[in-house]
Amino acid sequence: MKDPLTSFPGYSLRRAANAASAELAQRLSVVGLRQSDASLLMLVEANPGVTASALGRRLDIQRANMVPILKRLEDAGLITRAPIDGKSQGLALTEAGRRTLTEAFQVIEQFERELIERIPAEHRAHLLPALDAIWR
């Protein structure tokens, strides 16, 4: 079957991201996290006391869409919210949050390793800079 799509980088980009995303989502589900959860936990760990909207800006997640994510993480006992002033609140990991993040981190690093290994050696080093040039 003829397939004119395969010559479009944009199409391959979408397909590759979907494939990788599905794979990672499945692996992360065994520690009870979604991808957005994991990325958010990482940023909170690296920046204790950060606010929800600062996180949203960095991750390009709208404030409105942060709400259910944070609620889920708080309900799961992984993060705490402490008022900074009347309108902002600082986020931090709980002990359970740190433990869960450690597990998630191992899953993710393993995943990333395998992802890289699938790429022929001569192309490997170019992937990250090329991708970053697209969205940054």
Add this chain to the structure above:
Amino acid sequence: MKDPLTSFPGYSLRRAANAASAELAQRLSVVGLRQSDASLLMLVEANPGVTASALGRRLDIQRANMVPILKRLEDAGLITRAPIDGKSQGLALTEAGRRTLTEAFQVIEQFERELIERIPAEHRAHLLPALDAIWR
């Protein structure tokens, strides 16, 4: 703000795909198509008489999810379905479908050109093979 995410190719892959996808979707909307519509039209043009399930297999779209896409394209007068036998039907572009696809093709090619141009020259040639290695 510290950001441990930026060193993960998987994360950049997701972000780059999202950014590109949003951009293309917006451009395609001016010709009244979604990305899935456009990719499907291209495959139908290259393979007249192809069946819905064969298309789905190639595009990794489940049979169930093909239904609304095909219905939309048929309602818009872009494709026709002709029974092959009692259970299969062959798809083909209408005249309007060919015209619309031509417009879409120009949009897509322009988009792909700009996408490539954003990547530093020394990385360009490596992107497509690297991406293909991930999902194929």
Add this chain to the structure above:
DNA sequence: TCGCGAAAGCTATGCCGAATAGCAATCGGC
């Protein structure tokens, strides 16, 4: 200092892609 625009957090809602489960009709190889 006080007034007002900006920012923070939130609700409600909808769209799109994708997945699952299940069904009826048909095809095709043994």
Add this chain to the structure above:
DNA sequence: GCCGATTGCTATTCGGCATAGCTTTCGCGA
């Protein structure tokens, strides 16, 4: 000729993402 595989479909759900609008609070400039 029979039975498993295939096709097309309905119905439903979920996750990611977007928009519109609300209330409260902050903080800067007149």
